[in-house]
Amino acid sequence: AQSVSQHNHHVILSEAASLELGCNYSYGGTVNLFWYVQYPGQHLQLLLKYFSGDPLVKGIKGFEAEFIKSKFSFNLRKPSVQWSDTAEYFCAVNSDRGSTLGRLYFGRGTQLTVWP
Amino acid sequence: DGGITQSPKYLFRKEGQNVTLSCEQNLNHDAMYWYRQDPGQGLRLIYYSQIVNDFQKGDIAEGYSVSREKKESFPLTVTSAQKNPTAFYLCASSMPALADTQYFGPGTRLTVL
Numbered sequence: 001a002q003s004v005s006q007h008n009h010h011v012i013l014s015e016a017a018s019l020e021l022g023c024n025y026s027y028g029g030t031v032n033l034f035w036y037v038q039y040p041g042q043h044l045q046l047l048l049k050y051f052s053g054d055p056l057v058k059g060i061k062g063f064e065a066e067f068i069k070s071k072f073s074f075n076l077r078k079p080s081v082q083w084s085d086t087a088e089y090f091c092a093v094n095s096d097r098g099s100t101l102g103r104l105y106f107g108r109g110t111q112l113t114v115w116p
Numbered sequence: 117d118g119g120i121t122q123s124p125k126y127l128f129r130k131e132g133q134n135v136t137l138s139c140e141q142n143l144n145h146d147a148m149y150w151y152r153q154d155p156g157q158g159l160r161l162i163y164y165s166q167i168v169n170d171f172q173k174g175d176i177a178e179g180y181s182v183s184r185e186k187k188e189s190f191p192l193t194v195t196s197a198q199k200n201p202t203a204f205y206l207c208a209s210s211m212p213a214l215a216d217t218q219y220f221g222p223g224t225r226l227t228v229l
Contacts (some may be wrong), residue, residue: 108157
């Protein structure tokens, strides 16, 4: 089975600081990669995804992520965070094999707290 | 207004009782999923269904059951065999293609007393 590692469990930043959240996955085959965000009291929603092409992917609200195949990584970045970015962030990898086609494997999540 | 609905938002049950959580979608998606979310553990897959009348166990299926009689509906039953049922349950749906996004419902918080 695939696994997804998010190394930062809780990140605390001040507004305007830069953000980078790490995500590594274990699977060596074709992957599709996702970052989801869960704002307090809201649905889990897609932030951005990578499935092919340019490894630098831009998402909503100024977020971007870079797929580095050789490092099995898909780190999330934002140059300047805002208080409204306070949320829990989840990295996920898609399976491309057999009966598990289409299922997602999630990391444990990173809670981001931004102080105004 | 398309989306996924889960009801109720909060659910309380006594220990030893089975309880069924509802999940309905009007997105015309073929695939549906049930996840359990616990603090610090991310989302863990309970069951998923790629098509009507078919479903597969996920990583933590013990103590749970599902049915998929209609494309729009994927109810989850938490049975008395589930040792630690108190959790936040999330339903999702997608088209089954590899790169398709999963869309999530608002979740049901189940508390077993």
